[in-house]
Amino acid sequence: xxxxxxxxxxxxxxxxxxxxxxxxxxxxxxxxxxxxxTAITAQNTCGVSAVQAIDPEVVAAQIRAVVADIGVGAAxxxxxxxxxxxxxxxxxxxxxxxxxxVVDPVMVxxxxxxxxxxxxxxxxxxxxxxxxxxxxxxxAETEVLVGRQVSTLDDMRAAAEQxxxxxxxxxxxxxxxxxxxxxxxFYDGTRLELLQGEVVDTHNTHGTGCTLSAxxxxxxxxxxxxxEAVRRAKTYITGALHHSLSIGQGSGPVGHFWNVTYxxx
Numbered sequence: 001x002x003x004x005x006x007x008x009x010x011x012x013x014x015x016x017x018x019x020x021x022x023x024x025x026x027x028x029x030x031x032x033x034x035x036x037x038t039a040i041t042a043q044n045t046c047g048v049s050a051v052q053a054i055d056p057e058v059v060a061a062q063i064r065a066v067v068a069d070i071g072v073g074a075a076x077x078x079x080x081x082x083x084x085x086x087x088x089x090x091x092x093x094x095x096x097x098x099x100x101x102v103v104d105p106v107m108v109x110x111x112x113x114x115x116x117x118x119x120x121x122x123x124x125x126x127x128x129x130x131x132x133x134x135x136x137x138x139x140a141e142t143e144v145l146v147g148r149q150v151s152t153l154d155d156m157r158a159a160a161e162q163x164x165x166x167x168x169x170x171x172x173x174x175x176x177x178x179x180x181x182x183x184x185x186f187y188d189g190t191r192l193e194l195l196q197g198e199v200v201d202t203h204n205t206h207g208t209g210c211t212l213s214a215x216x217x218x219x220x221x222x223x224x225x226x227x228e229a230v231r232r233a234k235t236y237i238t239g240a241l242h243h244s245l246s247i248g249q250g251s252g253p254v255g256h257f258w259n260v261t262y263x264x265x
Contacts, residue, residue: 002032003030003031003032003073003218003221003222003223004031004032004033004034004070004071004072004073004221005026005031005032005033005034005072005073005074005075005076005214005217005218005220005221006033006034006035006036006063006066006067006072006074006075006076006098007019007022007023007026007033007034007035007036007075007076007077007078007214007217008035008036008038008059008063008075008076008077008078008080008089009022009035009036009037009038009076009077009078009079009080009104009106009210010037010038010039010040010041010051010078010079010081010106010115011037011039011040011041012041012043012207013040013041013042013043013044014043014044014045014206014248014253015253016045016206016207016247016252016253016254017043017109017110017206017207017209017210017253018041018043018078018079018207018210019035019037019078021207021210021211021214021253021254021256022035022076022078022210022211022213022214022217023035024211024256024257025210025211025214025215025218025236025256026214026217026218027256027257028236028256028257028258028259028260029215029218029219029222029236029259030218030222031073031218031221031222032070034066034070034072035062036059036062036063036066037054037059037062038053038054038059038078038079038080038081038085038089039051039052039053039054039079039081039085039115040052040054041079041115043109044248044250045206045247045248045249045250045251045252045253046111046248046249046250047109047111047112047113047250048109048111048113048115051081051115053081053082053085054085056082056084056085056087056088057088059085059088059089059092060088060089060091060092063089063092063093063096063098064092064095064096067096067098068096072098072221073220073221073222074099074100074101074102074217074218074220074221075093075098075099075100075101075102075217076101076102076103076104076213076214076216076217077089077101077102077103077104077128078104078106078210078213079106079115079116080106080116080120080124080128081115081116081117081120082117082120083117083119083120083123086120086123086124086127086128087123087127089128090127090128090131093131094131099133100133100134100220100226101131101132101133102132102133102134102136102213102214102216102217102220103128103129103131103132103134103135103136103168103213104135104136104137104209104210104212104213105124105128105129105135105136105137105141105144105145106141106209106210107121107140107141107144108140108141110205110206110207110208110251111250111251121144125145125166129145129163129166129167129168130166130167130168132167132168132169132170133168133169133170133220133226134168134169134170134171134172134216134226134230135163135168135170135171135172136171136172136174136209136212136213136216137163137171137172137173137174138174138176138209139151139156139173139174139175139176139179142156142159142163142173145159145162145163145166146158146159146162146163150173152179153175153179153183153185153194156173156175156179156185157185157187157192159173159185160173160185160186160187160192161187161192163187164187164188164189169188169189170186170187170188170189170226171185171186171187171188172184172185172186172195172216172230173185173187174209174212181196181197181198181199182196182197182198182199182238183195183196183197184197184234186227186230188226188227191227193227195230195231195234197234197235197238198238200238200241200242200244202241202242202244203251203252204241204244204245204246204247204251204252204253204254205241205244205251205254206250206251206252206253206254207253207254208237208240208241208254211236211237211240211254211256212233212234212236212237213233215229215232215233215236215237216229216230216233218233219232219233236259237254239255239258239259240254240255240256240258241254241255242255242258243255243258
């Protein structure tokens with residue numbers, strides 16, 4: 001059976017992050033991708049100039065429509081933007097038993113523009129994280145989730161334990177370029193693993209977090225165990241960073257189709 005995955009996230013008009021990055025990732029990894037759009041952004045490689053949230057009832061209707069007809073092997077959330085959208089998504093995820101769910105707690109774009117209202121941060125922790133098979137915060141997002149500074153591996157370990165204690169079944173705290181060898185901390189309540197990767201020297205990192213979480217979702221939809229899905233997704237995003245695209249005047253996107261061989265005419 002064809003693996004199927006759903007992304008519940010915002011639209012990036014520049015194509016490098018959000019729904020567009022997720023669907024490209026699903027396609028590159030052999031998964032049929034579907035979407036429930038939470039917000040429309042006017043966005044390019046330099047930043048976000050406008051945001052229009054989708055009516056929460058319409059967001060919920062998109063999820064129900066996909067689940068009822070096509071079916072979903074795994075799902076992920078990205079930009080949720082507001083308390084109202086978060087609560088609508090959480091209620092719908094519970095109602096249709098949408099599992100496993102990868103939660104990318106998107107708060108701020110690569111450009112520094114906010115993609116989650118500050119008043120929605122508490123709702124994200126209370127309403128969405130307890131539904132997650134895995135949460136994938138970067139260091140800045142981790143600090144918001146745990147309410148303190150996170151800058152060392154010890155900080156990351158402690159934060160991972162706190163996020164799982166808050167209800168997530170597992171967490172991947174991403175160290176990025178701030179931690180030696182791009183070290184991430186995986187914790188599922190039992191195992192705590194340090195996942196090291198290659199630090200790729202590129203300015204074109206737009207959509208990195210969306211792409212990694214989408215890759216985890218894709219591998220889960222294909223039947224991989226959670227830690228295996230994380231390891232394979234980390235390999236995929238490293239390749240995408242190596243093949244990042246110098247598009248636009250700001251931070252370009254990663255190369256989602258680096259692993260795809262195209263036929264030569």
